[in-house]
Amino acid sequence: MGVADSSGTSIYYERHGRGPAVVFVHGSGGHHAAWWQQVAPLRDRYTVVTVDLRGFGNSDSSMREFDGRDFPGDVVAVLNQEDLTGALLVGQSIGAVAALRAALMRPGRVGGVVLAHSLGGIDHPELARLVAADRARAVKLPVLDRLLSKDFQDKQPALTFLFQQMGTFNVAKMADLRNLNTGGPGIEEVVSSGVPVCFLAGENDAVLSAATVRRAHELLPGSRLELVPGAPHSMYWEAPELFNDAIIRIREDLA
Template sequence: MGVANSDGTSIYYERHGDGPVVVLVHGSGGHHAAWWQQVAALRDAYTVVTVDLRGFGNSDSSMPEFDGQDFPGDIVAVLEKERLTGALLVGQSIGAVAALKAGLSRPDRVGGVVLGHSLGGLDHPELSKLVADDRAEAVKLPVIDRLLSKEFQRNRPDMTFLFQQMGTFNVAKMADLRNLSVNGPSIDDIVASGLEITFLAGERDAVLSTATVRRAHELVERSRLDVVPGAPHSMYWERPDLFNAAVARARESLTQRSATRKATV
């Protein structure tokens, strides 16, 4: 475990294992401990870093207001503290927005970004409309039904309860984070960065449709698309086996890409 300084704010993080770097960035209801099923599965092959954004988990929560625009800097502070390079940032939901901005700001330390169940706040009129249409359908459902399948809730009431309890450790709330996507990157910004972008979607995601994700993939040149059959929005929690395998695929793709680049230099 460690603490990084992000412009005077203490950011808690943990580092596990050894190997190519995977940094896990939680969503609005998570924190570092929400990744327990990922750390245990991935740490034997990778360096797995979990981060608490400000207002979440063990990071500083003393500020009167939370500005999502500060989250990318929290991630960068951890990368710098640990002197990490070639990292794969894996963002879940709103965490993907922060991860993408962090990667774009520091391509010297980040090689790729996985946008888990998110378009990463891409600023594009067609995609913005598609996301808004998806959200309009999602808000018709109870919050828990947007995140976990009804089958999982019925069959695993214990894990459903623990999932809901995770958010009680956080001070920052979703309402505090609405401006996170403001000044989002353009497609040209992403392509020019050279980052390897992976769109990770769940076939049963009630928040963001696979059709929307596929369209984003089509528009972002050289991006990867990984649509996981049967997976809901919180795939990392409900189907960790599928989520972990997708992360490993993205990490191996980035490792191979980096090796090819070095060989051609």
């Protein structure tokens, strides 16, 4: 375990294993421990780093409000503290926004970014319309049904309960994350950075449709698309083997 200083804010992280670095950045209901199904299988092959953004897990949560624009700096602080280079940043949902912006801030430390179930806050008018339409459909569902399939909930009640419990360790909630999508990078900025980007998505994601992700891939030159059949929004939790296999393919291709 370690603590990095992000402009005066203490950011908790853990480092496991050895080898090429893979850094996991959680979503709005997660924290470092949410990656338990990734750390154990991957630490024999990679240096696996898990990060708690401010307001989450063991990181400083004392601030009165949370600004999503601070999250990329939290990731950069960990990259700097551990002196990582060529790291693959894996951001889940809102964590993908932080991961992409961190990569653009410190491209010399990053070998690639995986935008898992997210477009990473890329600023593009057509994508904004598609994302808004997806969200309008998603909000009609109960929150849990947006994140996990009904089949998984029925067959894995214990893991479903644990998934719900993960968010209770966080002070910051989705409604608190001000400016999360404000001032996102444009496509030209992402391309000019030279940082490889991969969209990792589930075909059955109820929050962000496969069609929207495919369109983002088409619009971002040089990007990669990993579209997993049958996978929901929280693939890392519900179908970890599929998620991990995709991460391994992407990480190995960067070598």
